[in-house]
Amino acid sequence: MTDLWLAPDLLFDGERLQPGQALHLVDGVVAGISPAPSDAQPLPGLVTPGFVDLQVNGGGGVMVNSTPTPEGIRRVLAAHRSLGTVAILPTVITDAPEVLEQVTEAALTLTDEPGFAGLHIEGPHISTARRGTHAARFVRPLDAATLGCVERLRAQDVPVMITVAPESASPEQVATLTRMGAIVSVGHSDATAEEARALINAGACCGTHLFNAMSPMLGRAPGVTGALINSECYTGIICDGHHVADEMVGLALRARPRPDRMFLVSDAMATVGGPASFDLYGRTISVRDGKLVNDEGSLAGAHVTQAEGVQRLVRYVGVSAQDALRMAITTPAACIGRPKLAQLVGRPAQDVIVLSEGLEYRGDLPTTLAAR
Structure with a gap:
């Protein structure tokens, strides 16, 4: 001993x-x-x-969408584990129905895999107007196929976060997902604050990468951004200096009505722990000046680790080290009902x-x- x-x-x-x-x-x-x-x-x-990350699209040269297999997800887990993140939600973004089915099958074999904390389904049930780098041809209303995948995962007690927009999912469907035990997150939406609140009232309890891919907060139109900031929902945010200005991160943190509701996400792509470029939907995504962009120069996911996000929160946003660690460990663990990940x-x-x-x-x- x-x-x-x-x-x-x-x-x-x-x-x-x-x-x-x-x-x-x-x-x-x-x-x-x-x-x-x-x-x-x-x-x-x-x-x-170790850090907990609820939005990880890829790592180690692998995207969850492009390699929707147990081995592919293991490679993503290993890449982030080598950088200090010990628990992640591998994230499948908007794609063809069979891709989600393949990822679901893979996830069901990984329930005991170290570092696997569940699955994040980010799309395809989102707004075309706010799809970001997600392919428009795959965007569609919430359907029985996705509900079936969520039901299967939850039947095996796999934590599931699913990002939906009011444009593609009704309050009744959100209530159904909530009854299954899924964590419904509002995001990739051009909806009004009222439409966003309708999903929150139906059971949505989270927001996906605040400020990004959502209707902005204006003086007479709070949008999804304002609805989430004013809510008690858990809300993810990317802190890499590119997706959200540091001043806006700090403003949102101070404005939330309840503490410990903002958590750090990386939104990491295959380049984290991997090569400097990869293919997504047949297009090349590359790291340029520390940020990920497509061939048009638009942001396409993030090239940042949770450790780097914590550093930025402290150095540039002015968050205490204790609160930054809570945002990268304690709060995301609580969001998915896995508090032991923060112990x-x-x-x-x-x-x-x-x-x-x-x-x-x-x-x-x-x-x-x-x-x-």
């Missing part, structure tokens, strides 16, 4: 960031947290549960990561221990 005490400079336990605490590891599992004993081994840096006690050491003083990802506990 291995019995180790590690005393990091700072420790985030899923709720608070605090000094002077130590991790007790027994056989590679965190058995407890307490004030550091005298024989604890010093560990430079900040120890925290340290009981977690295997490989789910616990070490960050530098500047919040850069340095590695996980097994790597750190082996190096000592």
Whole structure:
């Protein structure tokens, strides 16, 4: 039996960031947290549960849509795990019905796979006007095929987030999805605030990448953006300096009526942990000046990690390190009903990561221990 005490400079336990605490590891599992004993081994840096990301389109050179297989999703999981994200919702974007069916089949085989936290279905039931990089030819109203996929996933207790727009899904359909246990997220919509609120009142409890691919907030027309900010919905946001201005991220955080309802998403594409370009819908998407663009120069997903998003929240938005970590770990875990993903006690050491003083990802506990 291995019995180790590690005393990091700072420790985030899923709720608070605090000094002077130590991790007790027994056989590679965190058995407890307490004030550091005298024989604890010093560990430079900040120890925290690994990041949780609810919107991951790809990684490691693989897109979920283009490789909708268990092995493809495993490669995406591995790419993000190597960068500090230990739990993700692989995200299938707007595509042909058979692609969602293939991803559903793959997800049903991955229920015990480390890092697999469920599935995010982002489209095709969205607004053509606000589809972003999603292919218009696949956009369609919510149908029995998608409802059947969600029902199958939920029957096996797989967490499901599904992004829909009022233009393509009715309040009655949202209520049906909610009864199945799906997390319905409003996004990719040009709807009015009233139309968005109708879905929220029917059970939608989330918003997809706030500000992006949704009707903007204007003085006399709050739009989907205003409806979500004023709601108590969980709401994802991309913080890469390209998708949303840092000032607007801060404004939205301060405006929310309830704390711990904003969470960080990467919206990562295949280039994260992979090559600098990939194919989507037969078009080349490339990294240019740190952002992902299509051949027309328009944004096409994100090239950012959760660790980088946390750093930006602290450095440029002015969020405290504790609150930034909550946005990247605690809140998304709560959103999908998996609060243990934000806890340290009981977690295997490989789910616990070490960050530098500047919040850069340095590695996980097994790597750190082996190096000592």
